[in-house]
Amino acid sequence: MARLFGTDGVRGLANAELTPELALSLAASAARVLAAHDRSHRPVAVVGRDPRASGEMLEAAVVAGLASAGADVLRLGVLPTPAVAYLVGALDADLGVMISASHNPMPDNGIKLFAAGGHKLPDGIEDEIEAGLPAPAIRPTGSGVGRVSDVPDAVERYVEHLLAATPNPLTGLKIVVDCANGASSAAAPEVYRRAGAEVIAIHADPDGVNINEHCGSNHPELLCEAVVKHGADLGIAHDGDADRCVAVDAAGELIDGDQIMAVLALALADAGELTDDTLVATVMSNLGLHLAMRAHGINVVTTAVGDRYVLEKIRASGLALGGEQSGHILLPAYATTGDGLLTALRLMSRMAATGKPLVELAGVMNRLPQVLVNVRVADKAAVAGSSAVRDAVGAVEAELGERGRVLLRPSGTEQLVRVMVEAPAQDTAQAAADRLAGVVSAAS
Missing domain, CATH: 3.30.310.50 (Alpha-D-phosphohexomutase, C-terminal domain)
Structure with missing residues (x-):
């Protein structure tokens, strides 16, 4: 039988493959596994979601599953995946659950789990959770049932965290941000404005069905047009759960994840923060990235395709930067997972610090056909x-x-x-x- 967990959690067509029954069982099993590994206290889980309609149904099932297994639940509402990862640590929780299918079409959904500290679950723990899906004969009752409460300032906590990780004010920058009608629709315009930029937000009105629909990082065409129309310095596009970021320069030309990594690598190297002068990329990254980094004395280590493989290499070697051409960038000093908003802030901070336009910064890399x-x-x-x-x-x-x-x-x-x-x-x-x-x- 195929493994339930893929490289990025459990995904499927909502209410067909990914049903409320499966979501409830998965959450309950996760709570039981956590409790078995640490019996010193009652487990605490945080739960967030993107705005797709099926997320409301699956959130209810996940919360019920966690509470039925005796875990207390902190409900975060709609916010980006990296915000959930951050808040697992900030709220001292034992588990994080993000309900999202990221850049997938609206009918899909997914459940992604984070361990204490906001790190992805090890394969062994995922296997234990999958093995424990059948419901036990005995569940806690009375005061043993988990309690559920909301965290009304979840987005504000995340925004404050991002601002603290932004080294330079963005004063003078005019940007257009495409939120993909997704999880960043509130947080992204807010944090970019508070960082000092003039912000024009597009596709920031989620209605439950328009997430990723001809917009966002997978469809940046309208963003390219908007940047030119508004005379902006750059555009930023996120995907549905905002763990990715691609950019657009002032002329409306796309700047992909490889080019963003090149800019950030040089910024970290200049600050003495690029560990071992090494960048981690996947085998699909453009050869132009390798050539540009070599010209600046930076080594590029490659991994298999998938952010989990990039992250494994970063953590194993204690490195400072890695990512994928898709715009999934990892900065482990500030986040435990890819964070599109953090990436955008660091990119714009480099523009502000150098006074250079994005086209010039990204021009360090010649992207080969x-x-x-x-x-x-x-x-x-x-x-x-x-x-x-x-x-x-x-x-x-x-x-x-x-x-x-x-x-x-x-x-x-x-x-x-x-x-x-x-x-x-x-x-x-x-x-x-x-x-x-x-x-x-x-x-x-």
């Missing part, structure tokens, strides 16, 4: 063992030399092989990717 082709195959293993594929990859790598890169990556969930090629010119990358895709298809 990148082509990704998904090839449906009959057998991923056959492709991996194919000498014809290896020879074809080697030939393209020899042609590109240090000016390009090839990556073949099997999908983790489908019979697909992803062929990625970077090259100095778009047509060169496209031709090489198409050629390799043909060899991959024939080898399966």
Whole structure:
């Protein structure tokens, strides 16, 4: 049977795959597992959600599950995922629950769990929770049932935390922020204004069904137009739960997560805060990032795709910065998970400190054309063992030399092989990717 937990919690179509019954059982099991690991006190859990309509239903189920297992619940309301992670530690809770499907379409939803301190749960604890899903015959009664209360200043606590992590006032900056009609719709405009910027907010009116709908970090086209229309210095786009951030320069050009990491890496290096002069990125990060960092004496360590792998490397090596091209950036000195609002504040602080426009700061990195082709195959293993594929990859790598890169990556969930090629010119990358895709298809 497939594992219930994916790389980022439990996700599915709300009320079909992710049902209230599953949410209740999952929350109750999590509370029981926590109690079994530490019997010194009654468990305390914080629960937050994004504004999608199904979140109301799932929040009720999660709260009921936690209380039925004897945990006290602090209900946070609608706020970003990184706010929940922060408040687990700030409120001295034992567990955090975020109900969100992040950048996924509105009909989906998810449940993400955080351990004490706001860190992601280890795989072993997730496995214990999954194994304990069947409800026990005996539940606590009377005073043993958990109590539920609200935290009315949850957003304010998070905003204050972000302001404390912002090294420079943003006075003089005019920004447009796209909140994706999601969890950052209240917090993002508020914190950017209080940090000193002039703020124009778009897609900041969630109605339960419009989250991520043609807006946010996955669809920044309208943000690009708005930045130019309003004569803003930059634009910031978040996804539905605001753990991501991409930017737009004053000319309406997109600045992705790789470019943001390049800017932040140099800022940390200048401040003497870039541990071991090392940045952590995934194998999908653009070769331009590697070349730019090398030119500035910064080492880039790569991991598998997924923020959890970036975070594992950061924590294992005590590093200061990592992230993904998607805009999921990790700054462990200030947050235990990716925080799009924190990322944006640090990026704008660099602009304010240097007096340089975003296009100039991001220009430290030349983003090479990148082509990704998904090839449906009959057998991923056959492709991996194919000498014809290896020879074809080697030939393209020899042609590109240090000016390009090839990556073949099997999908983790489908019979697909992803062929990625970077090259100095778009047509060169496209031709090489198409050629390799043909060899991959024939080898399966």
